[in-house]
Amino acid sequence: xxxxKIKVQSKVVSDYTDxxxxxxxxxxxxxxxxxxxxxxxDYDSVMRFxxxxxxxxLTVTDxxxxxxxxxxxxxLGLPGRDEAIEEYNRFNRILGKAQIPVVYMxxxxxxxxxxxxGVGEQTRGGIGRIVDLEELKTRPYTHxxxxxxxxxxxxxxxxxxxxxxxxxxxxxKIALHxxxxxxxxxxxxxxxxxxxxxxxxxxxxxxxxxxLGLKMCLGCWLEGGAQFGNIMEDIRxxxxxxxxxxxxxxxxxxxxxxxxxxxxxxxxxxxxxxxKQLVRYxxxxxxxxxxxxxxxxxxxxxxSSWAYSTGYMKALLNCASAELNHIRR
Numbered sequence: 057x058x059x060x061k062i063k064v065q066s067k068v069v070s071d072y073t074d075x076x077x078x079x080x081x082x083x084x085x086x087x088x089x090x091x092x093x094x095x096x097x098d099y100d101s102v103m104r105f106x107x108x109x110x111x112x113x114l115t116v117t118d119x120x121x122x123x124x125x126x127x128x129x130x131x132l133g134l135p136g137r138d139e140a141i142e143e144y145n146r147f148n149r150i151l152g153k154a155q156i157p158v159v160y161m162x163x164x165x166x167x168x169x170x171x172x173x174g175v176g177e178q179t180r181g182g183i184g185r186i187v188d189l190e191e192l193k194t195r196p197y198t199h200x201x202x203x204x205x206x207x208x209x210x211x212x213x214x215x216x217x218x219x220x221x222x223x224x225x226x227x228x229k230i231a232l233h234x235x236x237x238x239x240x241x242x243x244x245x246x247x248x249x250x251x252x253x254x255x256x257x258x259x260x261x262x263x264x265x266x267x268l269g270l271k272m273c274l275g276c277w278l279e280g281g282a283q284f285g286n287i288m289e290d291i292r293x294x295x296x297x298x299x300x301x302x303x304x305x306x307x308x309x310x311x312x313x314x315x316x317x318x319x320x321x322x323x324x325x326x327x328x329x330x331x332k333q334l335v336r337y338x339x340x341x342x343x344x345x346x347x348x349x350x351x352x353x354x355x356x357x358x359x360s361s362w363a364y365s366t367g368y369m370k371a372l373l374n375c376a377s378a379e380l381n382h383i384r385r
Contacts, residue, residue, distance in 0.1 A: 058380050061340035063087040064370055065117055070096040070105050081112040083363060084370075087342055089302075090119040090156075092147075097121050099150045106154060117342040118231065118302060119151055120160035128165035132203055132245075133211045141215060145222040152226025158301050158342075159223075160271065162233040163212065163248035166198050169237060176316040178309040178323065182351030182361060187237050187279075189313035197244030205246040212248060213261050216268070223267040231271035231301040232258060237312055238280040252285030252293075259299065269299045275306030275346060278325045279315055287325075288333050295337040303334065304346035305369050317347045319361070320368050331369075332376040345369050 065087035066080045080088065088109065096105065106116060124147055129140040148159050171188040175181060223230060232255070235247035249255060255270055262268040272294065277287045294300045307323030309316040320327045334343070345365040 058335050058338055058377055058384065060377065061338065062334065062373060063117055063342040064366070064373065065089055065342045065344045066366060067091065067344065068109070068114070069093065070101070074108075077109065077112045077114065079363075080114065083366060085366070086113065086115060087117045088114045089342065089344065090116055092119060092121045094121065094123055097124070097147050097150070099153065102150055102154050116154075116156050118158035118160070119156045121147055125160045126162050126164055126167055128199065130215055131163050131165040131208070131211060131248075132199060133207070133214065134199075137214075138218075141218050145219055148219070148222060148228050149226045152223075152228045157228060158231050159228050160233065161215075161230050162235075162271075163208065164233075164235055165245055166243055169242055176309070178316045178318045179349045180319070180322070180351060182349045184349035185317040185347055187312070187315055189237065189239060189242075192237075192242055195243050199244060202241075202244050203246055205240070205248075208246050208248045209257070209261070212258065216262050216265075220262060220265050220267055224265075229267050229269055229301055231269055233271040233304075234273055234276040234284075236273065236276050236279070237315075238276050238284055239312065250280065251283065252290045255294070255299075266298075269301040270294060271302040271304060272300045273304040273306065273346065274325065274327075274330055275304060275308055275317065278306075278308050278323065279312055281311035283311075287330065291330070291333045291339075292337050295334065295339045300339060301341055303339070303341065303343040305331075305343055306346040317349060319349060320345070320365055320372075327369075328372050328376065331372040332380060335373070335376045335380050343369070343373075 066085045068088045068090050070092045124144045127140045129136045151159055170185050171191050172186050173183055176184055176186050234249040238250035277284050307318050307320050307325045309318055309323055348362045348365045350359050351361045
């Protein structure tokens, strides 16, 4: 049956309370991804948290630590790079030992770039992420000079050569997230992944290793529009080639140079058609809502807009599965 392999998931952080974990279970969520805090990256801490999750019937599909996978020493080849890569490998070995199958990498030394968080035309009075490229282009270099695209690819290849053997040994796969926003260069840093073609090049550099795939952020595809790629065709291509390890389900108001992150039904992307494409080509990985505009009260430590968006996404998945399976009959 098409669609029944897709794993709807929710975020958890390694210091979440029992109340927060119970709320996720009450939403009917069975799968989670974990952001481990720095103080919880040892094996015993990881296993203790997994035991807590079991009490709520929550299964981990993927996990990472932000400071390990968004590390400018690795991305820019700065002093201390080898030590940072070894720390990244150390944690991946721990996650593999804990039988967590997917880990992360995002080639963003400046993390996700944002103009501001505030009330926009598309946020219904809530607080959302707003990006204005013209404003971002006025900001100074963050690392003292311009880093070229060629340098970024060289650094990425250096990284792959040292981590993919460890991934194979630990049996973990790396889900590579695109740059957000996906533009050629910002703040002196040339971005690595700003198009579907960049992903194809990354996979070529890995020798088409089965241990490197993508975290398909539909929000980034929609931000970039045609410059990023043909989103429907790219879903088909990467799913059929077993390269989509995770999906970020997110909508935005428009393509660059200015966009606001929106609730799923408020942006320009047709999220139902995108969900149907994932179902149509039998995507079998995890999916979650991403960067939800914040409004409403908190429940179990989570904002109600996040719960609303997760429910909306689940409904889209159920409808897409029902429609496409009916057509197949």
